[in-house]
Amino acid sequence: MSSKFIELQGISQSFKTAKGPFLALDNIDLRIAKGDFVALIGHSGCGKSTLLNLIAGLTTPTTGVLLCANREIQGPGPERAVVFQNHSLLPWLTCYENVHLAVERVFGRAESRAQLKERSDAALALVGLSHARDKRPGEISGGMKQRVGIARALSMEPQVLLMDEPFGALDALTRAKLQDELLEIVARTRSTVVMVTHDVDEAVLLSDKIVMMTNGPAAHIGEILSVDIPRPRKRVELATDPEYLRCRQAVMDFLYTRQAHVEKAA
Amino acid sequence: MNTQTLPSAAAPLGARPARPTEPVESAAETALPLAAHAALATPVATPTRPAAPRLPGPLALKLRQGVQAAVPPLLGLALLVLAWAGVSMATSGSIPGPAATFDQAVKLFSDPFYSNGPNDQGVGWNVLASLERVAIGFGLAALVGIPAGFLIGRFKFLSKMFNPIISLLKPVSPLAWLPIGLLVFKGANPAAIWTIFICSIWPMVINTAIGVQRVPQDYMNVARVLNLSEWKIATKILLPSVLPYMLTGVRLAVGTAWLVIVAAEMLTGGVGIGFWVWDEWNNLNVMNIIIAIGVIGVVGLGLELLLVQIAKAFTYEEVKS
Numbered sequence: 001m002s003s004k005f006i007e008l009q010g011i012s013q014s015f016k017t018a019k020g021p022f023l024a025l026d027n028i029d030l031r032i033a034k035g036d037f038v039a040l041i042g043h044s045g046c047g048k049s050t051l052l053n054l055i056a057g058l059t060t061p062t063t064g065v066l067l068c069a070n071r072e073i074q075g076p077g078p079e080r081a082v083v084f085q086n087h088s089l090l091p092w093l094t095c096y097e098n099v100h101l102a103v104e105r106v107f108g109r110a111e112s113r114a115q116l117k118e119r120s121d122a123a124l125a126l127v128g129l130s131h132a133r134d135k136r137p138g139e140i141s142g143g144m145k146q147r148v149g150i151a152r153a154l155s156m157e158p159q160v161l162l163m164d165e166p167f168g169a170l171d172a173l174t175r176a177k178l179q180d181e182l183l184e185i186v187a188r189t190r191s192t193v194v195m196v197t198h199d200v201d202e203a204v205l206l207s208d209k210i211v212m213m214t215n216g217p218a219a220h221i222g223e224i225l226s227v228d229i230p231r232p233r234k235r236v237e238l239a240t241d242p243e244y245l246r247c248r249q250a251v252m253d254f255l256y257t258r259q260a261h262v263e264k265a266a
Numbered sequence: 267m268n269t270q271t272l273p274s275a276a277a278p279l280g281a282r283p284a285r286p287t288e289p290v291e292s293a294a295e296t297a298l299p300l301a302a303h304a305a306l307a308t309p310v311a312t313p314t315r316p317a318a319p320r321l322p323g324p325l326a327l328k329l330r331q332g333v334q335a336a337v338p339p340l341l342g343l344a345l346l347v348l349a350w351a352g353v354s355m356a357t358s359g360s361i362p363g364p365a366a367t368f369d370q371a372v373k374l375f376s377d378p379f380y381s382n383g384p385n386d387q388g389v390g391w392n393v394l395a396s397l398e399r400v401a402i403g404f405g406l407a408a409l410v411g412i413p414a415g416f417l418i419g420r421f422k423f424l425s426k427m428f429n430p431i432i433s434l435l436k437p438v439s440p441l442a443w444l445p446i447g448l449l450v451f452k453g454a455n456p457a458a459i460w461t462i463f464i465c466s467i468w469p470m471v472i473n474t475a476i477g478v479q480r481v482p483q484d485y486m487n488v489a490r491v492l493n494l495s496e497w498k499i500a501t502k503i504l505l506p507s508v509l510p511y512m513l514t515g516v517r518l519a520v521g522t523a524w525l526v527i528v529a530a531e532m533l534t535g536g537v538g539i540g541f542w543v544w545d546e547w548n549n550l551n552v553m554n555i556i557i558a559i560g561v562i563g564v565v566g567l568g569l570e571l572l573l574v575q576i577a578k579a580f581t582y583e584e585v586k587s
Contacts, residue, residue, distance in 0.1 A: 058487060076490045088484040091582040092506040101502060105492050138582060156492075 004067075005034040005192055006055060006160065011064035013050055024050050026218040028064070030211065034159075037186060037193045039203035041251065042213030042222075043259060048196040049085070049164050051213075055194060056082045056162050069159065078106045081158035083166045087149035089137040095148045096133045099123050099155050106156045123155035124148075126185060143174040150182070154189065161186075163195040167202070176235065179205060187232060200255065204247045205233060212254045222259065225250055362553045370553040371560075387537055389557070393565060395537040399455070399530075400523045403462025407519060411467040412512060415474025419508075425475065432471060440465035440526050444533060454534035461530045466519035473518070477511025478504065506582070513577040520573060524566045539565075 011028040014021045024047045032038050040048045053059045054066060057076040066073040068080060076082075081102075089098045100120040107116055124130050127147040137145050146166055153161055167175040179202060186193055197203050203210045207227055214222040227247050229238065238244040347364050354363035362370075378390030418425045443464045447457030481504060489499045531540025539562055546554040 056491060058490060076493060078491075078493055080491075082487075082491045084484060084487065086484060088488050090485060090488070090503065090506070093502070101494070101498070102492050105494060105498075136582065 004031040005036075005069060006030075006032040006194070007067040008051075008055075009065045009067070011051075011054060011061045011066065013047070013054065013059070014062045023218045024216055025054075025061075026220050028221060030221060032192065032194065032209075034192055035190050036209060037207045038195070039207040039210045040194065040196045040213065041198060041200070041203045041210055041255070042219065043215050043255065044198060046213045046216045047219040048198075048213060052082075052162055052164050052194060052196050055160070056080055058082075078102075078156045079159045081153035081156045081161055083146075083149050083153045083161065083163040085164045085166065085168060087137075087145045087166075089145055089148055089152075091137050094134045094136055095124060095129060095140070095151075096120055098137070098148055099152045102152045103155050119155055123151040126154060127151045127181065141174075143170055143178060146170065146178060147181070150178075150185075154185065154191075159192060161191045161193045163193065165196050165198065168198070175199075175202070180235065182206065183231075183233060200248055200251045203251060204229075204244060205235060205238065210247070210251060212251060212259075215259050223254055360552070362556065367553045367556050371557045374554070374557060389539075389542065389561060392537055392539045392542040393561060396527050396531060396539040397565070399458050399538065400462055400520070400527050403459040404466045404520060404523050406459075407463045407467040408470055408516065411470035411515075411519075412474050415471045415512070415515070416478055416504075416508070418471065419475035419478025425479075432468060436468045436472075440522075441529055441533070444530060448534075454536055458527065458530045458534045458536075458538075462523045462527060465526045466523045469518035469522065470512070470515040473511045473515025474508060477508035480511070481507045506580075510577060510581040513573065513580060517570065517573040517577065520569050521566070524562075524569060528562060 008028055008030040011025060012023065013025040014023045016022075028051065040051060042048050050059070054061055055068075055073065057066075057073045057080065073080075089095075090101070093101065100116070103116050103119045103123070107119060111119075121130065121133070124133055127150055129144060129147055129151065132140050132144060132148075137148070140148075146169075150166065153163075167178050170178065183206060185191075193206075195203075195206065204227055210225040210227060211221055212223045212225065213219050225247060227243075229241065229243050229247075350361075351363050354361045374389055378388040380388045381391060414428075418428055440461045444457055444461050447460035448454070451457050451460060485503050485507060489503055494502070527538070528540035528543065531538035532544040535541050535544075539558060543555055543558045546552075546558065
């Protein structure tokens with residue numbers, strides 16, 4: 001059970017377009033163990049986000065079956081929280097209210113008001129944003145917004161955290177800080193994480209497994225790399241770590257040598 | 267802006283995101299630690315801050331900005347009055363000049379609420395009567411138009427069903443509906459209200475529908491991932507994101523209604539600013555007509571400004587990363 005917490009069997013996804021059906025994903029098989037941090041990496045347009053949306057249940061596959069904890073994924077559910085690429089906070093709600101909306105939905109039936117409030121505040125504290133509790137998303141920086149998005153996802157105590165290029169829109173320094181925070185949080189909560197990224201260093205730094213996808217159309221899994229770097233990982237020490245360099249080399253080789261023909265077919 | 271992040275939960279930096287809209291507050295915030303520092307360094311009872319170079323005070327600055335902002339519109343107004351005086355002179359007084367009209371206006375506004383029977387009432391009563399018609403007609407239109415807009419925006423079928431009708435009826439001058447109103451309601455007043463209803467319903471239906479159709483997919487995805495109930499979706503996502511569009515529709519509707527009421531009242535008679543204009547034309551009192559034009563403009567501008575303020579309060583910055 002623990003070796004296949006999330007299971008994708010023969011997943012294909014095609015979209016209707018003006019020029020006829022477009023096959024985005026072709027026959028994807030993937031198993032993700034509980035507590036694993038998995039990165040999906042590939043060139044843009046390869047269907048990473050499509051795959052993540054399938055696991056989230058936001059879209060349904062054309063063929064194939066997705067299982068989470070041995071149950072078929074029928075639609076979105078609070079046990080699979082999503083951190084969106086553009087954080088998707090509701091601009092008319094404060095940071096606290098944005099988080100509370102999720103908390104209320106997941107725990108509202110079972111717990112008292114005080115308990116719910118405590119959960120929302122705890123989630124904000126987890127990402128270090130207690131001071132921005134009553135600010136609206138328009139009043140805080142991009143990194144802070146992304147952290148509220150993470151707090152909202154974590155507050156639901158999801159079994160799986162799905163992240164779609166969560167740090168893609170941030171500057172390098174902010175991204176590094178948030179990556180370190182995420183490492184800490186994941187270590188504490190022992191969450192299963194699936195993260196879409198196009199950043200090689202991010203993938204190697206954060207994940208246990210890196211799923212490398214071939215270029216679309218009809219993208220499939222090219223290779224899965226295990227990252228055997230002990231945790232806690234320290235970004236500065238890793239810079240010279242031979243295993244880190246080996247993994248980085250392997251991913252780079254896949255992306256830039258073997259899958260270099262970006263958009264040749266398109 | 268992007269780098270205001272904290273390394274961990276344990277070390278809150280008191281990060282203060284830049285708020286360009288509140289210069290006064292941020293100035294106070296920076297001044298505070300300075301004063302505290304001075305108090306620490308010097309054990310004197312009264313911590314005197316080092317004399318900063320004297321900048322022009324905020325009041326003087328505001329005054330200057332105010333004057334600078336007021337000059338161009340005042341010049342424009344002066345030009346208008348000048349042109350008016352020119353026209354008055356050119357027509358050798360058949361169009362009364364600004365000075366005479368001003369005197370008349372002072373006389374008129376000194377007693378706006380007199381009533382000598384239905385055909386001779388103060389300008390205040392006339393404006394209020396028109397506003398009342400607009401309020402009723404517009405209110406009914408909002409009551410029908412906004413929910414209709416929601417439905418048309420939410421369901422493709424309804425949108426396909428009603429869009430051709432709306433497209434067909436929208437360009438029709440609302441005054442063309444006045445005879446129908448007279449026929450059906452058998453009265454001038456309800457017919458005028460009916461005309462206002464017709465002219466103000468379209469912008470509200472159309473804008474509300476567009477607003478509903480343009481709710482960002484991201485927000486709907488949030489709703490789906492959180493598995494929110496229909497009620498929560500409506501109150502927390504749909505309504506707040508449609509509100510700015512809806513208020514644009516309301517603003518357009520009120521503007522049109524105020525345009526149309528003058529024309530409608532000219533036709534229906536009774537009490538009202540439009541009727542008053544027509545009455546004064548029959549009396550050949552051109553000064554009062556000019557005053558009425560001014561009053562109509564001022565009231566219209568007032569309505570517009572009021573609604574812009576309301577819209578501002580309910581519009582949130584579209585959050586993008």
